[in-house]
Amino acid sequence: MVSIRSVPSSPSSMTYHDLPWIIVHREDRCTLCGRCTSVCPKEAIFLTYHRQRLPKLDVFAGQKTDADTRTFMGIRQRTEHTNQCIGCGMCAEVCPNEAIGPVLNSNDHRTRFHTHQAGEAAKRGGRRNVKESLLDRIVFNRISMLTDPALDAGRHEFYMNTLLGRILPPQEYIRRKAAGEWIPPVREIFPFVIGSMSFGALSPNMWLGLLQGVAYCNEVLGIPVVMATGEGGCPPWVLKSPYLKYIILQIASGYFGWDEIIRAIPEMQCDPCAIEIKYGQGAKPGDGGLLMWFKVSKLIARLRGVPEGVDLPSPPVHQTLYSIEESVMKMIQSLYMAWGFRVPVYPKISGSTSAKAVLNNLVRNPYAAALMIDGVDGGTGAAYNVSMDATGHPIASNLRECYLDLVAQGKQNEIPLFAAGGVGKNGNVAQNGLALIMLGASGVHIGKYIMQAAAGCLGSESNRCNVCNIGLCPKGITSQNPKLYRRLDPDTVAQRVVDVFMGITTEMKKIMAPLGRSQSLPIGMCDAIGIDDKDAAERLQIKYIC
Amino acid sequence: MCRLAMKTASTPFSPYGVLKAMEAMQEGYDGSGLGLLLRGIEFADYKYKKGDPILSGIAHTPQALARVNKFMEDRGFRLNYDHTFDTDLTNIEAKDRHKYFVRVYSLPVSWENYSREKKEHEAMMIRLALRADGEKNGGDLTVFSFYPNVAMIKEVGWPLQVGEALGLNDDRLKARIVMAQGRQNTNWGINLYACHPFFIQGVATMTNGENTAFVPIKEWLSGMNYPGYIGYQSDSEVFAHILHYVVNRLKLPLEAYKHVITPLKTAELEKHPQGEFLRGLRDVCRRLIIDGPNCVMGSLPDETCLLVMDHKKLRPATIGGKPGEWALASEMCGVDSMIPDRDKSLDFQPMREHTVIIPPDRKEYKVWSQFDQFPVPQAA
Numbered sequence: 001m002v003s004i005r006s007v008p009s010s011p012s013s014m015t016y017h018d019l020p021w022i023i024v025h026r027e028d029r030c031t032l033c034g035r036c037t038s039v040c041p042k043e044a045i046f047l048t049y050h051r052q053r054l055p056k057l058d059v060f061a062g063q064k065t066d067a068d069t070r071t072f073m074g075i076r077q078r079t080e081h082t083n084q085c086i087g088c089g090m091c092a093e094v095c096p097n098e099a100i101g102p103v104l105n106s107n108d109h110r111t112r113f114h115t116h117q118a119g120e121a122a123k124r125g126g127r128r129n130v131k132e133s134l135l136d137r138i139v140f141n142r143i144s145m146l147t148d149p150a151l152d153a154g155r156h157e158f159y160m161n162t163l164l165g166r167i168l169p170p171q172e173y174i175r176r177k178a179a180g181e182w183i184p185p186v187r188e189i190f191p192f193v194i195g196s197m198s199f200g201a202l203s204p205n206m207w208l209g210l211l212q213g214v215a216y217c218n219e220v221l222g223i224p225v226v227m228a229t230g231e232g233g234c235p236p237w238v239l240k241s242p243y244l245k246y247i248i249l250q251i252a253s254g255y256f257g258w259d260e261i262i263r264a265i266p267e268m269q270c271d272p273c274a275i276e277i278k279y280g281q282g283a284k285p286g287d288g289g290l291l292m293w294f295k296v297s298k299l300i301a302r303l304r305g306v307p308e309g310v311d312l313p314s315p316p317v318h319q320t321l322y323s324i325e326e327s328v329m330k331m332i333q334s335l336y337m338a339w340g341f342r343v344p345v346y347p348k349i350s351g352s353t354s355a356k357a358v359l360n361n362l363v364r365n366p367y368a369a370a371l372m373i374d375g376v377d378g379g380t381g382a383a384y385n386v387s388m389d390a391t392g393h394p395i396a397s398n399l400r401e402c403y404l405d406l407v408a409q410g411k412q413n414e415i416p417l418f419a420a421g422g423v424g425k426n427g428n429v430a431q432n433g434l435a436l437i438m439l440g441a442s443g444v445h446i447g448k449y450i451m452q453a454a455a456g457c458l459g460s461e462s463n464r465c466n467v468c469n470i471g472l473c474p475k476g477i478t479s480q481n482p483k484l485y486r487r488l489d490p491d492t493v494a495q496r497v498v499d500v501f502m503g504i505t506t507e508m509k510k511i512m513a514p515l516g517r518s519q520s521l522p523i524g525m526c527d528a529i530g531i532d533d534k535d536a537a538e539r540l541q542i543k544y545i546c
Numbered sequence: 547m548c549r550l551a552m553k554t555a556s557t558p559f560s561p562y563g564v565l566k567a568m569e570a571m572q573e574g575y576d577g578s579g580l581g582l583l584l585r586g587i588e589f590a591d592y593k594y595k596k597g598d599p600i601l602s603g604i605a606h607t608p609q610a611l612a613r614v615n616k617f618m619e620d621r622g623f624r625l626n627y628d629h630t631f632d633t634d635l636t637n638i639e640a641k642d643r644h645k646y647f648v649r650v651y652s653l654p655v656s657w658e659n660y661s662r663e664k665k666e667h668e669a670m671m672i673r674l675a676l677r678a679d680g681e682k683n684g685g686d687l688t689v690f691s692f693y694p695n696v697a698m699i700k701e702v703g704w705p706l707q708v709g710e711a712l713g714l715n716d717d718r719l720k721a722r723i724v725m726a727q728g729r730q731n732t733n734w735g736i737n738l739y740a741c742h743p744f745f746i747q748g749v750a751t752m753t754n755g756e757n758t759a760f761v762p763i764k765e766w767l768s769g770m771n772y773p774g775y776i777g778y779q780s781d782s783e784v785f786a787h788i789l790h791y792v793v794n795r796l797k798l799p800l801e802a803y804k805h806v807i808t809p810l811k812t813a814e815l816e817k818h819p820q821g822e823f824l825r826g827l828r829d830v831c832r833r834l835i836i837d838g839p840n841c842v843m844g845s846l847p848d849e850t851c852l853l854v855m856d857h858k859k860l861r862p863a864t865i866g867g868k869p870g871e872w873a874l875a876s877e878m879c880g881v882d883s884m885i886p887d888r889d890k891s892l893d894f895q896p897m898r899e900h901t902v903i904i905p906p907d908r909k910e911y912k913v914w915s916q917f918d919q920f921p922v923p924q925a926a
Contacts, residue, residue, distance in 0.1 A: 146756055156858060159811060163829055170796055173830040177823060186829055188812055410769025413833045516758030519808065519857050520835040527761040 012117070014079040018110040020463060021087035021102040023077040029099035032073050036091035036100050041472040041484075043078065044085040045100075050074050075100060081117050087464040090474040104462055115385065122385040123292075125468025125478065127448055128283070128377055129389070131461040133425050134396050134536060138435035141545060142528040144516035151518050153509035158518045160508050161224060162191040162443045164274055165344040165369045167414050184369065185344050187273055190217075190225045191521055192433055192504055194497075195420055195445030196250050196276060196348070198230030199257075200291045200300045200312075201381035201468065203485035205493070206455055206477045211238065212490060213454065213497020214246045223501050226273045228445065231289045231314060233257015233303045239264035244272050250348075251335065252278035253288050254314030256304040262338070271343045274369065275335045279324065279358075280350030282378030282395070282421040284387035288314030292382050294471035297480035324358055328365045336367055344369030351375040351393035351421060359402050363411050372445065373398055375421025379448040381478060382469030395421040396439060400540050403440025403524060412524060416442030424449030425461065429500075430507035438525045439540060451477055454496040455488060548742070548754040549728040550863070551880045552843050554851045555871040556908050558588040558720035563884060565709040567875060568728045570883035579728075580705040581741035582714075583750050584697045585845055586722025592627040594650060594695075599623075599669055601649045602698040603676070603689035604738070606642040610687040613679060614647075621672070622654025629697075632713030639703045642686075646712060648697040648719070666747045669693055670774050677739075688738045691745045695847070697721070700741040723845050727752045740779035744786035747774065748847035751789055754876050755840040755861050757781040763788070766833035785842050788834050793846065800852060801920035802827070804901045807836045808857035810916060819919045843874055851904040859898040866893035869909050874902075 016022055023045055037047050055067040077085060085102050092101035115122035144150055165186030168176065176183055194214065199207050210227055217225040231252035238244060239261060249272045251258060280286070291300070291312040301308040318327060328347070335345045346369040349358055355373055362368035375395025380388065399419045406412040419441040423432045425448065433444040451457035455477045458465040468478035476485035512518060515528050522528060530545035531537050537544035551567040553559065561584055568580070587594055601618070605611035618625065627650040635643060657665055673692040680687030690698035697719070701708045705728045709715065727742035742752035757763070760781035767775040767787050772795075775787050785807070792803045809828035815821040828835075838856025841863040845851045853863055853874050865874045866881040866888050873884035881893065896902050899916040914920070 144756060144758055151858075161812075163832065167829055167832070170791075170827075170830040173826055174796060174798070177826065183826060407765050407769055410766065410771065412769065413766060413830070516756065516839075517837050519837045520759065520832065522759070522762070523833075524762045524765060525759070 012081060012114045014110060014114075016077045016079055017105070017107065019077070019079065019084050020105055020109045020111055021085040022105050023075070023085055023091070024101060024103050025075040026099045027072075027074050029097045030075065031097055031099070033096060035094040035096070036075065039090045039094045039474070041088065041090065041467065041474045042083050042086055044083045045075050045077055045091065047073060048076055081111070081114060084111060086467055087462070088458045088474045089464075123382055123469055124385055124388070124463075124466045125381050125383070126459045126466030127379050127388070127425070127461060129461050129463045129466075130377070131426065133377070133422055133428075133432070134394065134531075135422065135432040135435050136426055136428055137533065137536075138431075138529050138531050138542075139545065140434070140438075140511055140515060140528055141530045141543070143514045151513040151516060153506070153513035156513070156518055158509050158512060160191065160505070160512070160521055161188045162521050162523070163187070163416055164189050164346070164418075164443070165416070166367060167416070169414065182341060184367070185342050187226075187344060188224060189273065189443070190223050190501070191437060191443035192225070192429070192501070193248070193418070193443055193445045194225065194227035194450050195447035196228040196230035196248075196278070197447050197451075198232035198250070198289070198291070198381070199235060199303065200232040200295060200480075201230060201478055203473070203476055203479050203488060204235075204299065205485045205488040205490045207235070209455065209488065209490035209493025210450070210497060211243060211246070212494035213501075215243050216494060216498050217501050218246055221498070221502065223505060225501055228276055231256050231278060232291065232300070233260050235303065236260060236264060240267045240269065242269050244268060245270040247272050248274045248276050250276040250278055251331075252314055253316065253318045254312065256289075256306075256312065256314070259305050260303055265338065271339050274344040274346065276372065277327070277331050277335070277345065277347045279318070279327065279347050280352070280374065281348075281380060282350045282374030282376055282392050283380035284383035285350035285352060285391045286316055287383060287387050288316045290314070290382040290469070292469050292471070294469075295478075295480045300480055325361055328361055328368060332365065332367045346370035346372060348372035348374060351395050351398040353393065355393070355398050355402055356405050359405060359415070362415055363406070363409065368415060370416045370418055370442070371402070372418040372420065373402065374445070375399075375419065377422025377425055378420055392421075395419050395436065397539050399436060399441055400439045404541065406440075407524070412440070418443050418445060420445035420447070424453075429453070430504045430511065433504070434508060434511050434522070435529060437521060437523055438529045439542070440524045440526075442521070442523055450497070450500065453500045455493050548876075549880065550726070550752055550754055550841065550843055550874070550876040551884065552723070552725045552752075552845075552851065552874040553872070553884050554723045554845070554849070554904055554908060556722065557870070558586060558722050559724070560715065560717050560720055561724045561726070562709055562715040564724040564726045565706050565714065567873070567880040567883035568705040568726055571728070571875065571877045571880045579702045579741045580700065580708045581727045581743055581752065582699045583691075583725040583743040583745065583845070584719065584721035584723070585695055585750070586849055587695055587697055588720040589627065589629060590718040590720075591629075592650065594627075597694050598626060598650050598652055599692055599694050600697050601647065601651060601689065601692045602696070603647055603687065604643060605645045605647060606686040606688070607644050610680065610683065611645055611647075613683075614676065614687065617676060617679065618651060622656060623651040626650045626652055629719065632716055634711045634713070637707055637711035638701065640701070646699065648699075666693075670747050674773055674776070693745070693748050693847075696745070696748065696750070698743070698745060700738045702738070723849055723851065725750060725752055725843065725845060737779045739777055742780070742782055744780070744783045746786055746790045747794060749786060749790040749793065749844070751782075751786040751842055751844035753782040753785050753840050753842045755838060755856070757784065757836060757840065759835060759837040760784065762833055763836070767791070782840075785836070785840070786844070789844055791834070799921055800846070800850065800903060801901060801914055802922070803852070804854050804916050806831045806834050807842075807854070808898070808916075809835060814917070818917065820922065823922065841876055849906040853896060853902040855896050855898055855900065857898050862895065864893055864895050865902050865911055866890065868892070872904050872908060872911055
């Protein structure tokens with residue numbers, strides 16, 4: 001037996017079987033071209049020499065046993081923490097011979113106990129890594145079978161837009177109109193909004209592709225899609241462009257990017273769609289935004305007014321404010337003032353049992369234009385694992401109780417609720433979105449889905465990839481490294497954005513037509529939905545079906 | 547599907563003719579109920595005094611009737627006339643019908659100085675209190691309306707048979723407007739309150755088709771906490787409440803009803819002379835947008851009648867007649883039955899943008915298009 005000290009083992013040492021993703025390499029197919037090793041964002045694989053002993057077992061010849069050795073080149077997987085395979089599969093993508101690819105380790109891999117390294121708690125980007133989706137289980141079951149002719153999704157005209165902005169009670173609207181008083185600005189938008197992903201979290205090419213796609217949807221297809229920036233400002237050329245009207249600018253606790261925005265106001269050709277004040281985020285409630293140093297490039301540093309290559313953690317709270325009440329009062333009104341009361345301003349909060357309290361505060365504020373609630377399944381560019389995994393509130397019940405609270409007060413038309421967090425996490429984006437709309441949302445925000453569908457993000461709920469935080473995005477979506485983001489062609493992203501929204505539009509019609517709805521978005525049409533879970537049905541006050 | 551028949555004439559006529567029109571359209575319904583509204587009433591046995599409220603309903607037991615008597619007396623109402631229906635209860639499916647009542651009262655002395663608005667509000671509260679009393683006592687009292695010049699009857703069964711069982715062919719009860727609906731029992735249980743027409747403070751509507759946007763509309767109306775916005779045993783009751791909301795509470799002209807229930811699209815509003823106002827109106831009344839398929843017929847206290855379609859014109863409806871006498875029906879054979887000797891070239895089938903309005907003078911009907919301007923001087 002060899003001595004203990006000579007076994008190459010430390011507490012964090014792993015074999016490749018201990019890793020979450022195992023590289024399967026077929027040496028018989030490998031051409032040793034080296035593309036996989038050069039593309040791997042984690043340098044998890046390497047090309048190396050291997051020596052293989054070939055024993056000679058010709059014992060009957062009476063000769064002395066011997067062995068030859070063979071030396072060959074092959075791929076091996078690194079087992080160090082920093083080089084663990086993330087399962088992105090870029091090796092498979094570049095392999096000319098289908099010789100390599102990652103496979104999810106079905107064992108309970110040991111790395112989960114070694115994620116905290118060098119005094120740092122584990123962080124990642126992406127998602128919560130929970131595949132189940134309650135929204136996927138909601139079905140639309142109030143089919144209009146009694147009143148033929150039913151609607152025809154292919155031939156009838158559908159009106160599917162929603163409103164973003166403070167809506168007055170009708171009597172008050174008529175009074176103010178007659179008196180010539182201020183009417184709050186209201187935007188008519190498509191109910192699926194591209195959720196807040198910052199210029200910083202996303203690469204310049206991704207941002208450009210999204211914006212091109214959004215502009216095409218609006219100007220050519222007439223689908224009024226808008227996108228939200230997230231915290232971190234907006235490129236100056238966008239601020240001064242006519243495309244600003246498709247953008248919801250976000251202000252958050254770090255105020256990153258707002259110097260540029262304020263300076264650009266005199267030169268703006270149009271108003272932005274809206275202003276989102278971020279108080280919380282579903283993926284990491286109670287935590288501020290985080291742009292890790294890897295991604296603070298020269299361009300990002302200039303936009304945000306910070307030095308290059310430093311971590312940019314936004315504080316969890318808006319430091320200048322004392323409470324949400326004060327925030328509502330001061331920030332909403334200040335931001336209204338910046339654009340002459342022509343732009344809707346609304347807060348975004350993380351899903352929480354305290355959401356109703358915030359909402360009731362907004363109801364009493366005559367300026368609050370909406371409330372955006374981001375559920376626990378929301379995505380992020382960077383967060384501590386524990387925040388992402390263990391904090392937050394699922395969106396469905398949170399939204400529903402807020403909506404029913406408004407219904408009880410007769411205020412459901414005055415403050416539109418927007419919902420986010422896991423919409424389309426398993427690909428069912430139109431179904432998930434309309435389920436939330438029928439639970440009471442005026443619209444939904446989609447972030448991860450857009451990255452996956454429009455840019456080919458490799459992330460999945462199996463913790464595939466999810467390295468948005470460190471700037472190594474192998475598709476160039478969330479990287480500020482030109483070598484990586486050059487992989488992403490903005491034109492093809494734009495094309496995919498258009499495909500996605502055209503697809504959503506058709507699917508919405510296919511859902512709404514059987515319900516007999518075409519004239520208005522079926523907000524709060526809870527009689528149309530059911531779920532195969534009694535407890536969930538009771539909690540959501542919808543029908544239980546089995 | 548439900549069938550609708552409505553007639554308005556300068557000279558009072560028997561509701562039985564309208565029931566015969568229902569019979570002409572019989573292919574379209576299963577005869578599960580009849581709803582009837584008479585406006586501009588004339589009794590053969592009594593000279594009705596304008597402004598006196600008429601209480602209509604059914605006392606299912608003698609005790610219920612006694613409670614009605616006491617309730618009204620306690621509040622200072624004097625019973626002037628109690629119309630006796632020549633009933634043949636063997637022809638009525640339901641067995642708990644003690645008395646159908648259409649009673650004319652004098653207002654209490656204390657109401658003399660009330661404004662019209664206050665009187666209407668108080669009358670509505672009386673109706674609601676009686677309805678609640680019936681509900682509290684196991685449903686032994688059903689009250690349909692309490693308003694001047696209006697009587698209502700609702701009953702389960704085949705419309706013509708119900709009419710005959712109530713003796714409506716005896717010409718003792720006539721009206722200048724009759725609205726009738728033959729009910730198809732669809733998604734909501736049979737309940738007398740679920741029969742059309744629906745009535746609130748003089749505003750009445752009836753509808754065919756299904757209201758797919760019912761729940762969001764109902765939730766919003768209920769959230770106003772307005773005492774009259776209750777019930778909703780039928781998904782069509784909201785059409786009456788929306789009309790009441792637009793005309794009585796928002797005080798908008800009748801034309802605005804169409805803009806509330808089926809607003810124009812943004813691109814269409816951009817070209818509309820009042821587009822800016824209407825776009826705002828669409829936003830603030832977004833929860834009242836109906837989604838059809840529906841044809842809505844209605845009448846107002848001044849005897850104006852109206853007919854509007856859903857936004858896709860997914861239901862038929864025809865108006866025809868002659869000066870002084872107009873018939874509206876969900877099927878053309880219904881119009882033929884009510885006014886056979888008319889110039890059929892004057893018949894009109896409204897399209898999705900139209901509101902047909904018959905003013906109280908009944909000389910002609912007006913077809914108003916949603917794309918046209920309408921008078922809202924202050925607001926627009």
